[in-house]
Amino acid sequence: MPIGLSLSKDGAESDMWSGTPLFPEQASTMAGRVDALYFFLIAISTFFSLLIAGLIVFFAIKYRRRAPESVGAVIHGGLLLELAWTIIPFVISMVIFVWGASVFFAMSRPPDETIDIYVVGKQWMWKFQHLDGQREINELHVPVGRPVRLIMASEDVIHDVFVPAFRVKADVIPGRYTHIWFQPTKPGRYQLFCAEYCGTRHSGMTGQVVVMEPSEYQTWLSGGVPEGSLASAGAKLFQDLACNTCHRPDAQGRGPVLEGLFGKTVTLQSGETITVDEAYVRESILNPAAKVAAGFQPIMPTSQGLVTEEQLLELIEYVKSLSVLAQVQAR
Amino acid sequence: MPSSTVFMPPRHYLNDGYGIKSWLLTRDHKRIGLLYLAAITLFFFVGGAFAVLIRLELATPAGDLVSDETYNKLFTMHGVMMVFFFLIPSIPATLGNFLVPIMIGAKDLAFPKLNLASWYIYIIGGAFTLYALVAGGVDTGWTFYTPFSTVSSTTNVIPTALGVFITGFSSILTGLNFIVTIHRMRAPGMTWFRMPLFIWSMYATSLIFVLGTPVIAITIALVAVERLFHFGFFDPRLGGDPVLFQHLFWFYSHPAVYIMVLPSMGVVSELVAAFCRKQVFGYSFVAFASLAIAVLGFLVWGHHMFVAGQSVYSALVFSILSFLVAIPSAVKVFNWTATMYRGSISWQTPMLYAIGFIGLFTIGGLTGLFLAAVGLDVHVTDTYFIIAHFHYIMVGGTLMGYLGGLHYWWPKISGRLYPEFLAKLSAGIIFLGFNLTFFPQFVLGYLGMPRRYHAYPPEFQVLNVLSSAGASILGVGYLIPMIYLMWSLRYGRLAGSNPWGAVGLEWTTTSPPPTENFAETPVITSEVYDYSAPLEDHVA
Numbered sequence: 042m043p044i045g046l047s048l049s050k051d052g053a054e055s056d057m058w059s060g061t062p063l064f065p066e067q068a069s070t071m072a073g074r075v076d077a078l079y080f081f082l083i084a085i086s087t088f089f090s091l092l093i094a095g096l097i098v099f100f101a102i103k104y105r106r107r108a109p110e111s112v113g114a115v116i117h118g119g120l121l122l123e124l125a126w127t128i129i130p131f132v133i134s135m136v137i138f139v140w141g142a143s144v145f146f147a148m149s150r151p152p153d154e155t156i157d158i159y160v161v162g163k164q165w166m167w168k169f170q171h172l173d174g175q176r177e178i179n180e181l182h183v184p185v186g187r188p189v190r191l192i193m194a195s196e197d198v199i200h201d202v203f204v205p206a207f208r209v210k211a212d213v214i215p216g217r218y219t220h221i222w223f224q225p226t227k228p229g230r231y232q233l234f235c236a237e238y239c240g241t242r243h244s245g246m247t248g249q250v251v252v253m254e255p256s257e258y259q260t261w262l263s264g265g266v267p268e269g270s271l272a273s274a275g276a277k278l279f280q281d282l283a284c285n286t287c288h289r290p291d292a293q294g295r296g297p298v299l300e301g302l303f304g305k306t307v308t309l310q311s312g313e314t315i316t317v318d319e320a321y322v323r324e325s326i327l328n329p330a331a332k333v334a335a336g337f338q339p340i341m342p343t344s345q346g347l348v349t350e351e352q353l354l355e356l357i358e359y360v361k362s363l364s365v366l367a368q369v370q371a372r
Numbered sequence: 373m374p375s376s377t378v379f380m381p382p383r384h385y386l387n388d389g390y391g392i393k394s395w396l397l398t399r400d401h402k403r404i405g406l407l408y409l410a411a412i413t414l415f416f417f418v419g420g421a422f423a424v425l426i427r428l429e430l431a432t433p434a435g436d437l438v439s440d441e442t443y444n445k446l447f448t449m450h451g452v453m454m455v456f457f458f459l460i461p462s463i464p465a466t467l468g469n470f471l472v473p474i475m476i477g478a479k480d481l482a483f484p485k486l487n488l489a490s491w492y493i494y495i496i497g498g499a500f501t502l503y504a505l506v507a508g509g510v511d512t513g514w515t516f517y518t519p520f521s522t523v524s525s526t527t528n529v530i531p532t533a534l535g536v537f538i539t540g541f542s543s544i545l546t547g548l549n550f551i552v553t554i555h556r557m558r559a560p561g562m563t564w565f566r567m568p569l570f571i572w573s574m575y576a577t578s579l580i581f582v583l584g585t586p587v588i589a590i591t592i593a594l595v596a597v598e599r600l601f602h603f604g605f606f607d608p609r610l611g612g613d614p615v616l617f618q619h620l621f622w623f624y625s626h627p628a629v630y631i632m633v634l635p636s637m638g639v640v641s642e643l644v645a646a647f648c649r650k651q652v653f654g655y656s657f658v659a660f661a662s663l664a665i666a667v668l669g670f671l672v673w674g675h676h677m678f679v680a681g682q683s684v685y686s687a688l689v690f691s692i693l694s695f696l697v698a699i700p701s702a703v704k705v706f707n708w709t710a711t712m713y714r715g716s717i718s719w720q721t722p723m724l725y726a727i728g729f730i731g732l733f734t735i736g737g738l739t740g741l742f743l744a745a746v747g748l749d750v751h752v753t754d755t756y757f758i759i760a761h762f763h764y765i766m767v768g769g770t771l772m773g774y775l776g777g778l779h780y781w782w783p784k785i786s787g788r789l790y791p792e793f794l795a796k797l798s799a800g801i802i803f804l805g806f807n808l809t810f811f812p813q814f815v816l817g818y819l820g821m822p823r824r825y826h827a828y829p830p831e832f833q834v835l836n837v838l839s840s841a842g843a844s845i846l847g848v849g850y851l852i853p854m855i856y857l858m859w860s861l862r863y864g865r866l867a868g869s870n871p872w873g874a875v876g877l878e879w880t881t882t883s884p885p886p887t888e889n890f891a892e893t894p895v896i897t898s899e900v901y902d903y904s905a906p907l908e909d910h911v912a
Contacts, residue, residue, distance in 0.1 A: 063815055064818065064819070065818065065819050075748060075750075075751050078747060078748050079742070079748055079751075082742050082745070086738040086739065086741070086742075089734065093705060093730065094734075096709050097712065097730060100715070100717065101727065104714055104715050109873070112716050112904070113648050113714060113715035113716045114650065114714035116650070116651065116713070116714065117654075118653050118654035118655065118657065118710075122654075122706075126702065127699060130699055130702040130703075131699055134695040134699070134744075137695065137745050138745065141746045141747045141749070142688050142691065142747065144745075144746070144747025145746035145750065147747070149684045197523075197524060198519050199520065199680075201679065203754070203755075203822060205819065208750070210750050211679050211681070214615065215519060215608045215614060216608025216613070217608070217681065232829065236753075237517075238444075238517065238520070238823075240524055241440050241444060243825070244822075244824070244828065
């Protein structure tokens with residue numbers, strides 16, 4: 042369908058649809074790509090639906106029973122036809138598969154430089170934490186034209202972040218981190234829904250993404266941060282929980298040195314290797330014995346029940362900041 | 373060639389014993405089929421009443437008719453009732469029970485007592501679920517997703533889970549019974565490739581019953597154990613994995629979609645052959661397509677979890693397999709259409725339902741391609757697009773086939789004809805009402821309206837009002853057949869043994885058939901759907 046394909050290439054035409062209730066607004070770099078595939082599928086579906094419906098109506102009229110005793114012609118089938126209507130749908134569906142897969146790859150791979158924002162879902166609200174320390178509830182401010190990555194966790198049951206105008210969606214699952222990324226293309230306010238049923242007030246678990254011009258966003262960011270950055274809150278927690286008695290920067294502690302650790306690959310006692318990412322840091326805090334680094338004893342106590350999801354994020358951000366610091370010092 | 377012998381046989385399965393005991397202790401597959409028919413009709417109307425309330429609530433954007441708690445219970449109970457207690461048993465337990473032995477020339481199923489037991493198991497499971505309803509309902513959604521169902525919900529999860537668990541065994545026993553019957557009890561001359569396509573579809577369905585149902589039973593049992601005893605299967609705080617539940621649940625529940633639609637495809641093959649008076653085009657392709665769907669259907673469950681944090685590569689594998697399972701369905705649609713070419717096509721009610729099925733199933737199947745394409749699924753999953761898609765398959769597909777089959781075999785079941793004009797009228801009402809209800813939901817879903825929402829943004833209202841209006845038309849469409857079919861039991865014109873001039877073993881015996889189905893075991897001497905020879909020449 043030419044309209045759909047041109048939508049993806051030429052953003053100006055998308056205004057044609059705004060205000061009509063049949064298509065959602067396109068407000069991210071992904072929206073045009075998803076819509077192009079959607080229109081292609083509508084074209085395919087319309088063609089085959091009309092083909093089948095047309096044939097059925099035509100046959101039903103042309104070959105209607107004219108005498109009560111009449112029977113149909115003796116036809117058993119035809120190999121060529123069977124092959125044709127097996128192979129043609131197969132080829133078409135493989136085209137759709139490859140197309141859908143390529144869109145999905147783009148959705149799954151964020152660019153290198155993203156603005157990271159932590160999201161915690163709980164019954165029935167969204168909490169957003171910016172690295173600089175701003176906290177928001179049910180509202181998320183982001184700049185236009187920059188890729189944004191959400192690192193998401195749940196405090197209770199499964200939730201799902203869904204922003205129709207961006208064509209992105211991902212479950213927010215307790216016990217692990219999931220990610221989505223998007224790059225807004227137009228300033229404005231966009232609906233955010235919880236798309237995974239989460240109990241009584243599920244349909245009230247909504248919010249808005251506020252996309253701002255970069256200058257406005259900077260103003261917003263610098264406005265009133267009482268608690269300091271996420272990493273600094275994590276640093277304080279690191280002291281309060283006495284993590285620093287074992288995780289010391291001088292390699293004299295009973296636990297691994299955390300400086301420069303994030304993003305590295307470490308060897309475990311089992312001989313396997315693992316990349317230190319958010320999920321591994323999280324697991325090591327909550328369930329330290331699960332994957333102990335080689336050369337250390339499984340003596341670390343669990344913090345399960347002692348730290349909230351949000352505090353976990355602060356700790357992770359602190360551990361990340363130690364790596365950034367180490368990189369700067371190395372230079 | 374309408375039958376010239378229009379009379380009510382003096383002795384048939386309906387007058388072979390009277391009174392409640394003769395029904396509740398019967399071992400006759402036909403009577404058990406009718407017991408199921410009564411039970412699933414009850415569940416259909418209970419589930420339908422919930423649907424009416426859901427659509428009434430959604431006529432306005434604000435959550436104003438019922439509370440959010442009640443709304444969540446309404447869609448949960450609608451799903452549980454319709455999926456586990458209506459759609460899954462619908463065609464196999466009623467028409468399948470009635471027809472499988474007759475269509476292959478047998479006196480009964482292989483295990484008549486087991487057959488009766490399976491009905492009682494179904495009723496016990498249904499009783500647990502109805503108890504859960506009366507005791508205050510359940511709000512987990514029919515999918516019972518963890519950890520919500522195990523740690524968060526405060527409603528009657530255990531009784532509902534027990535109901536689903538128990539009912540599963542009735543499916544397993546029915547499947548077992550059909551498989552053994554089809555293997556061992558075919559009449560002389562009834563070779564595998566002379567079997568009606570309905571039997572092939574029952575065979576494929578039975579395989580899924582036997583292989584898939586134990587998995588849902590175990591999964592639901594794990595939910596109950598975690599909820600009661602805090603064993604950590606799914607709750608991450610106990611060391612479990614919430615997504616593991618989804619894998620187990622959909623390993624059964626995706627094949628269950630084929631449990632629902634394969635029997636209906638079997639019915640449609642029979643209807644198209646009978647009302648075109650013609651051999652089904654590409655008989656063996658249609659038969660093997662049923663088996664291909666049953667096998668491939670077990671390998672696509674992960675497409676329900678494209679946004680649930682599975683790896684990119686496993687998503688791609690499930691995506692490509694989901695496209696493959698679409699091929700045999702497409703093959704069937706093309707073959708049915710080709711069957712009409714140079715047929716002698718009657719426009720009687722069952723054919724209208726068959727045509728309705730092909731049209732709606734085509735739309736349901738094609739929109740499945742949207743969902744199999746991972747990059748597009750991300751946007752539309754968990755929205756009304758999904759709701760519309762699976763209602764096109766389950767209501768547009770399964771229910772149209774079921775109603776078409778019920779009309780086609782009603783003269784055989786009851787010995788009487790239903791009123792043709794009313795039947796055509798209600799088939800038309802159902803087709804229109806269905807499309808008005810569910811087509812706007814595709815648009816709503818792409819706009820982004822999430823499923824299971826009690827209240828929604830006002831810009832979605834117009835489409836929701838259309839949908840609710842369609843639902844009220846659909847409701848009327850379902851009530852009319854209910855009324856005239858009951859009416860016809862007493863007042864309908866006598867049908868005679870073969871009112872449609874169809875071929876097939878079931879039309880060689882009286883309407884209604886005797887308890888033992890055939891006066892003497894038939895010997896099949898003709899190919900299936902052979903309209904070149906009169907029905908009398910099909911058996912010796």
